[in-house]
Amino acid sequence: MGVESSRRARPPGPGARRTARARRGAARAVAVLVLAALPLSAGAAWATWSASQAVSTADVRSGTFGVETSWQSFPDLAGMMPGESRDGVASLTHTGDGTWRYRLSVAYDGPVQPTVTFYPRPTCTGTPLAAGALSPLTYARGATTQVCVRYTLPAGSPNAWQGQSAQVAVTATLESRPS
């Protein structure tokens, strides 16, 4: 003890300062190591319990979807007079999966534009179906339905339509719809 006391009483020389700096340096190094070690130990704490089970190993498959159309009775549209109408019946057949509904549209190519009216049934009677509107009924997978298409040359058709013709394309679009 006496020796220790006498050492403390002595003023610090250059060697003592070096030692103190070295000690402070060592303290900093230790602090840095401790700080560096903390995140490592905290990281280890994330190993928590867990349990899991497969939901399913099955494949989910989508279906296919298509339409086939044909004229059941195709109207002869030659030589029509203003105010005259002629009817045709088209068949729409679904191919693929799912239930469905349909829309009908018309496009013209030529100077003459007869009025086209659609009916969601085999006869051109009852409430018509507007172009672009969804059919009132939903049909089963693979089902076939008939639509009646009425071509009318309006009573007020211009003289310029005389002796002219046009291509009138009717398009049926089937859409997948839940039943």
Added chain:
Amino acid sequence: MERLTKGALAIGAGALLLLGGAGTYALWSDSQAVAEAGDITSGDLDLTMGTPVWTLNGTPVADVTAVRIVPGDVLALTQPVTVTAIGDTLQSTLSVAGTDALTGDAALLDALDVTFELDGPPSWATDNGDGTFEVAPSTAAYAPVDADVTLTFDEATPDQVATNAVVNLSSLTFTLEQHL
């Protein structure tokens, strides 16, 4: 006594003293059990499955691999799940993991929406609002609850996008995971 004899006696006495000194290390001591309870038991975290039922738009499906889904369809799996979350301070979350890891046709993956719900939900499960459920700790396994995984085929899928396509569900897992 002769000098030799006196020396031998001194050595013998010294040896006896040393031997006697060795015996003085038997000090007093006492001990008590640290705890009366004895055993310490860890908790349990487990997940077991019952028999699943698939439905298509609410109608049971016998073989899901034979189903061909179309836009607007809702294909649902109802899976009875038994949750065990035993532990005084156990905090855990029940979820369906792997929805981002589904493999298969990209167009069909884009058109499918996968959701997870627990029927009820039961009182021990709190809906976190993000497709996960916080599970309260218990002292025994909970009664089975129906977990519903629903795949909805976007009804706005146009034209013939994602027709005749396949998505594999094997990456989907029910996961019960402890958190801190």
